[in-house]
Amino acid sequence: LSETVLVSLEAGVLRLTLNRPDKLNSFNEDMHRALRAGFERAAADREVRAVLLTGAGRGFSAGQDLGDRDPRKGGGAPDLGHTLDTFYNPTLRLIRALEKPVVCAVNGVAAGAGANIAFACDIVFAAHSAKFIQAFAKIGLVPDAGGSWSLARILGEPRAKALALLAEPLMAEQAADWGLIWKAVDDADLLAEATATATRLAAGPTRGLGLTKRAIQAAATNSLDAQLDLERDLQREAGRTRDYAEGVTAFLEKRPAEFSGE
Numbered sequence: 001l002s003e004t005v006l007v008s009l010e011a012g013v014l015r016l017t018l019n020r021p022d023k024l025n026s027f028n029e030d031m032h033r034a035l036r037a038g039f040e041r042a043a044a045d046r047e048v049r050a051v052l053l054t055g056a057g058r059g060f061s062a063g064q065d066l067g068d069r070d071p072r073k074g075g076g077a078p079d080l081g082h083t084l085d086t087f088y089n090p091t092l093r094l095i096r097a098l099e100k101p102v103v104c105a106v107n108g109v110a111a112g113a114g115a116n117i118a119f120a121c122d123i124v125f126a127a128h129s130a131k132f133i134q135a136f137a138k139i140g141l142v143p144d145a146g147g148s149w150s151l152a153r154i155l156g157e158p159r160a161k162a163l164a165l166l167a168e169p170l171m172a173e174q175a176a177d178w179g180l181i182w183k184a185v186d187d188a189d190l191l192a193e194a195t196a197t198a199t200r201l202a203a204g205p206t207r208g209l210g211l212t213k214r215a216i217q218a219a220a221t222n223s224l225d226a227q228l229d230l231e232r233d234l235q236r237e238a239g240r241t242r243d244y245a246e247g248v249t250a251f252l253e254k255r256p257a258e259f260s261g262e
Ligand code: T3D
Pocket: 022, 023, 024, 026, 062, 063, 064, 065, 066, 067, 069, 080, 083, 084, 109, 111, 112, 113, 114, 133, 135, 136, 138, 139, 141, 144
């Protein structure tokens, strides 16, 4: 069993903790595989109704482990396209396709692909002391792990380009002000607040929440017409869930709903 990602399940929340703290949770192949396996489990396991992603130690993730890319070790230029295909891209796609909420608690610096994996999550909390760095420009690379997409879409070109070209740190508070993340919170409260949110979501109408995620993500590329059709289709599906019947019944009976996730 890999120790590079710690995995625990409590109250329907699958907590995935990136765990290479002495390397600021930078990604080696083992951590890639373990994180991907975590999200595959989240998709397959009915007990899992939300995911919480965080990092061990003082950082969230410093992106790719550059020790594994040392040109001084010889062997010629690596095929980084292949490593994106094999590692980062499948995980990004899993996070986006997972029809369960993914909460991220950015506990410290998030650099390179580490930042962009955080931006792919659904609800992102960051500690006030955390910062986001598009570190790629410092080593001659291009933003990856979905960063060029999410930064441009969320921030627009001027801010996306400045962040990517200058590789300057963006503090958590500013990231929240710009709409890149949900909230910046006190360092001491980060894990409790993110866990409470993930736990609340895990007790929610999982299928409806998953369909909501799908609808909002589809809006980025749909016309209004296509989106209206999609809402009709998804609402039809949501209207057939047990949780919808329970939600309406609970409202009419003036009691809290007890959602099963079905
Ligand atoms: O290759 C492919 O597959 C393509 C995909 C690429 C995706 C990417 O993510 S490319 C971008 C890679 N990441 C970076 O370029 C960031 C490199 N790290 C930093 O710039 C800084 O470490 C930070 C700004 C993130 C944090 O700075 P600071 O001063 O808080 O910490 P530090 O002292 O630099 O780092 C602490 C330790 O972690 C240190 O180890 P040591 O000296 O105590 O033994 C440092 O070497 C290590 N570390 C930090 N980042 C990485 C790393 N080791 C390997 N790879 C790292 N990315």
